Amino acid sequence: MKFVVSSSVLLKQLSAINGVVSTNPIVPILENFLLSLEGNHLSVTASDLQTIIVTDIEVESQEKGSIAIPAKLLMDTLRGLPEQPITIQVNNETFGIEIITDNGRYKLSGENPIDFPKTPIVNRGQAVELSSTAISAAIANTLFATSTDDLRPAMTGVFVQLGAESATFVATDGHRLVRYRRTDIKSDIDTSMIIQRKALNLLKSCLPADEVPVRAEFTTSNAFFSFGNIRMICRLIDERFPDYENAIPSHNPNTLTINRMDILNSLRRISIYSNRTTHQVRLKMTLNDLVVSAEDLDYANEASETLMCEYNGDDMEIGFNAKFLVEVLGNLTSKVLTFELSAPNRAGLIIPADQEDNEDILMLVMPVMLNSYAS
Numbered sequence: 001m002k003f004v005v006s007s008s009v010l011l012k013q014l015s016a017i018n019g020v021v022s023t024n025p026i027v028p029i030l031e032n033f034l035l036s037l038e039g040n041h042l043s044v045t046a047s048d049l050q051t052i053i054v055t056d057i058e059v060e061s062q063e064k065g066s067i068a069i070p071a072k073l074l075m076d077t078l079r080g081l082p083e084q085p086i087t088i089q090v091n092n093e094t095f096g097i098e099i100i101t102d103n104g105r106y107k108l109s110g111e112n113p114i115d116f117p118k119t120p121i122v123n124r125g126q127a128v129e130l131s132s133t134a135i136s137a138a139i140a141n142t143l144f145a146t147s148t149d150d151l152r153p154a155m156t157g158v159f160v161q162l163g164a165e166s167a168t169f170v171a172t173d174g175h176r177l178v179r180y181r182r183t184d185i186k187s188d189i190d191t192s193m194i195i196q197r198k199a200l201n202l203l204k205s206c207l208p209a210d211e212v213p214v215r216a217e218f219t220t221s222n223a224f225f226s227f228g229n230i231r232m233i234c235r236l237i238d239e240r241f242p243d244y245e246n247a248i249p250s251h252n253p254n255t256l257t258i259n260r261m262d263i264l265n266s267l268r269r270i271s272i273y274s275n276r277t278t279h280q281v282r283l284k285m286t287l288n289d290l291v292v293s294a295e296d297l298d299y300a301n302e303a304s305e306t307l308m309c310e311y312n313g314d315d316m317e318i319g320f321n322a323k324f325l326v327e328v329l330g331n332l333t334s335k336v337l338t339f340e341l342s343a344p345n346r347a348g349l350i351i352p353a354d355q356e357d358n359e360d361i362l363m364l365v366m367p368v369m370l371n372s373y374a375s
Contacts, residue, residue, distance in 0.1 A: 001037055001063050001064070001065030001066075001067065001089070001090040001092055002061060002063055002087065002088070002089045002090070003037055003040075003042060003059040003060060003061035003063065003087070003088055004059060004060040004061065004085050004086070004087050004088075005042070005057060005059040005060070005085070005086060005088070006083065006084075006085060006086075007078055007081045007082070007083060007084055007085070007086045007101070008083045009057065010057065010078060010086070011075070011078040011079065011081075013044065013055045013057050013229070014033065014044060014055075014071075014074070014075060014078065015075070016053075016055060016205075016206050016230065017033075017044065017045075017046040017053040017054075017055050017206070017230075018046065018071065018075060019201075019202050019205060020046045020047065020048050020051050020052070020053050020202055021033075021046050021048070021071045021072075022048045025048060025049075026049070027049070027117075029068060029111060029115045029116055029117075030047055030048055030049065030117075031070060031071060031072070032068035032069055032070055032071055032110070032111055032116070033045065033046055033068070033069050033071045033074065034046075034047075034066065034067075034068050034113055034116040035066060035067050035068075035069055035088075035113075036065075036066040036113070037059070037061060037063060037064055037065050037066065038064055039061060039062060039063075039064070040058055040059055040060060040061055040062075041056065041057075041058065041059075042056070042057045042058075042059045042061075043055070043056050043057075044057065045116070045119065046071065047116070047117050047119075048198075049117060049235075050196060050198070050199070050234065050235045051196070051198060051199045051202060051232065051233070051234040051235070052117070052119055052120075052232070052233045052234075053202065053206065053230065053231070053232045053233075054119065054230070054231040054232075055229055055230050055231075056229040056231075057229070065090060065092055066113040067090045067092075067095060067097065067110045067111075067113055068095075068110055068111040068112065068113050068115065068116050069097055069108070069110045070108060070109075070110070073108055074108075077099060077106055081101060084101060084102050086099055086100065086101050087099070087100040087101075088100075090110065095109065095110040095111060095112060096108075096109060096110070097109070097110045119233060120222050120233050122217050122219070122224050123219060126162075126187065126189055126191055126217065126218050126219075127215060127216070127217045128162060128167075128185065128186075128187050128215075128216045128217075128218075129213060129214075129215055129216075130167075130184075130185045130213075130214050130216060131184075131211050131212070131213060131214065132207045132208065132210075132211055132212045132213070132214050132227060133211050134182055134184060134185055135203070135207070135214055135216075135225075136204055136207050137180075137182075137359070138158075138167075138169045138180055138182065138185075139158070139200045139201075139203065139204045140204070140331065141169070141178060141180040141331065141332075141361060142158045142169045142170070142171040142178045142180050143158065143171065143197060143200055143201060143204070144171075144178075144327055144328075144331050145171040145172060145173055145176050145177065145178045145328075145363075146158060146171045146172075146173060146197045147172070147173035147174065148173075149173070152174075153237055153239050154194060154237060154239035154240060154241050154242065155171075155172055155173060155174065155241075155242070156196070156197055156237070157171075157194040157195050157196045157197055157200075157237045158170065158171045158194070158195050158197070158200055159171070159192065159193075159194050159241040159244070160192060160193050160194070160195060161190075161191075161192045162185070162186075162187035162189075162190065162191050162192070163186070163187060163190045164186060164187065164188065164190070165183065165186065166181050166182060166183045166185065166186065167181070167182050167185035167186065167187070168180070168181045169181070169182075170241070170244050172242065172244060172247075174366075175321065175324050175365070175366050176324050176327075176328055176363065176364060176365045176366065177244055177247060177248070177347075177363070177364040178328075178361075178362070178363050178364075179244065179248070179360075179361075179362045179363075179364075180359070180360075180361055180362075181359065181360040181361075182358055182359050182360075183358045183359075183360075184358040191218065192241075193218055193223065193236050194236060194237035194239060194241055195223055195234065195236060195237070196234055196235070196236075196237060199223070199232070199234035199235075202232070203225055203232055203234075206230050206232065207227070208227075208228065212227050212228055213227065214226070214227040215227070218236075220236075221235060221236055221238070222234065222235055222236060223236055247347065247364065248347075248349070248362070248364060249342050249346055249347055249349065251342055252340035252341055252342045252349060253313055253314075253342065254285070254311075254312070254313030254314060254316055254340070254341040254342065255311070255312050255313060255338055255339065255340055255341070256283075256285055256290065256309055256310070256311045256338065256339040256341070257309060257310040257311075257336060257337070257338050257339075257353065258290060258307065258308075258309040258310070258336070258337060258339070259335065259336060259337075260329060260332060260334055260335060260336065260337045260352075261335075262307055262308075263290070263292070263307060263329065263337070264326065264329040264330060266292045266305050266307055267281060267292060267322055267325060267326050267329070268326060269303070269305070270292050270293065270294045270303050270304070270305060270322070271294060271322035271323070271326065272303070273294045273295065273296060273301045273302055273303035274294035274295070274296060274322050275294075275295075275296045275297075275298070276296065276298075278321070278368060279321050279322045279323045280294065280319050280320070280321065280322070280368050280370075281293065281294045281319065281320055281321075281322040281325070282294070282317055282318065282319045282320075282370060283317070283318050283319075283320065284315075284316075284317040285309075285311045285313075285315065285316050285317070285318075285341075286311065286315050287311060288308065288309060288310060288311060289306060289307075289308070289309065289311070290306070290307045290308075290309045290311065291304055291305070291306050291307075292304065292305050292306075292307065293305075294322070313341070316341060316343075316344065317344060317370065318341060318344045318348065318367050318370070319344070319367055319368045319369065319370040320348070320365055320367055320368060321365075321368055324365055324366075325365055328350060328363050328365055329350070332350075332352055332361070332363070333352075334352030334353060334354050334355065335353075335354060336352075336353035336354060337350055337351070337352060337353060338350070338351045338352075338353055344367060344370065345367060345369075346367070347364045347365065347366050347367065348364070348365050348367065349362060349363070349364055350362075350363040350364075350365065351363075
């Protein structure tokens with residue numbers, strides 16, 4: 001097995017899929033890329049058993065074969081090479097590999113490709129066509145709110161509901177919840193699934209900057225994404241997602257409208273003075289005034305700022321975990337936000353005032369009790 005390829009082209013394609021390779025995998029073969037050659041068509045596969053990414057590369061060859069090659073060693077070699085054609089030659093009997101460049105030769109040992117996990121095949125999966133910008137926005141608006149608690153596996157991924165009118169993406173870690181809905185993603189059949197956090201993170205990093213069509217297919221156990229020369233297969237989380245609709249309060253008579261960057265920057269400054277354990281900040285709202293404050297009695301630290309806003313409702317004071325609130329506001333892009341509130345012990349809703357026509361964003365943040373320090 002022998003082929004010639006541009007070093008920079010190969011490095012670019014391998015970099016796109018390298019994120020799936022684990023440093024200490026359960027199965028040692030997963031430290032490798034699987035290279036499969038068929039004439040001038042080279043497929044490179046990376047896997048961690050839960051997620052598989054395949055990239056296709058055009059090369060110069062008339063041969064056929066496959067080899068498992070150490071991913072880190074190959075990547076480090078390519079990073080150190082200038083742009084040039086390189087020849088990769090494989091001994092199919094010993095699995096020895098030789099990389100030949102203009103001024104050097106590099107020999108390394110590969111592994112038997114038959115030991116590499118097989119790639120699942122789509123079998124009558126449900127298909128949806130969408131744009132890369134749509135899926136990228138859905139991931140960006142939800143992924144940060146997923147849980148890292150493996151004891152609650154359903155919350156470690158993004159819940160996706162597909163329907164005839166729209167697609168809804170939901171993520172929660174118990175402290176905050178994001179519901180992101182798009183009307184430009186539709187499906188003939190209503191279905192739902194939970195996609196792993198790592199898989200979506202890898203998908204987002206693989207998506208090109210330019211808008212390209214993405215084909216998504218789903219079976220009962222896997223999700224398949226294909227675009228350009230990239231194919232990705234990820235195992236779905238087989239758990240029941242929490243009933244998120246019941247967590248969203250429906251009656252919120254108190255509304256606060258404010259510039260997103262004003263309150264975000266204020267929270268970042270004030271949170272420095274909050275308790276190091278609770279990270280509590282309090283928002284005190286009166287007519288056209290918002291006071292953001294924090295106090296840490298252990299170190300006698302306190303701070304407060306007054307911001308201009310539009311507030312309609314009864315005077316109200318509510319506490320939030322600054323870390324969660326800052327992360328929610330930091331992941332939004334809207335210039336103006338509306339907070340919808342009902343009571344100090346009920347969740348607050350955050351809704352961007354200037355959304356795109358085809359999207360609907362709602363973020364929920366749970367409050368914290370205000371009795372941890374004196375008024």
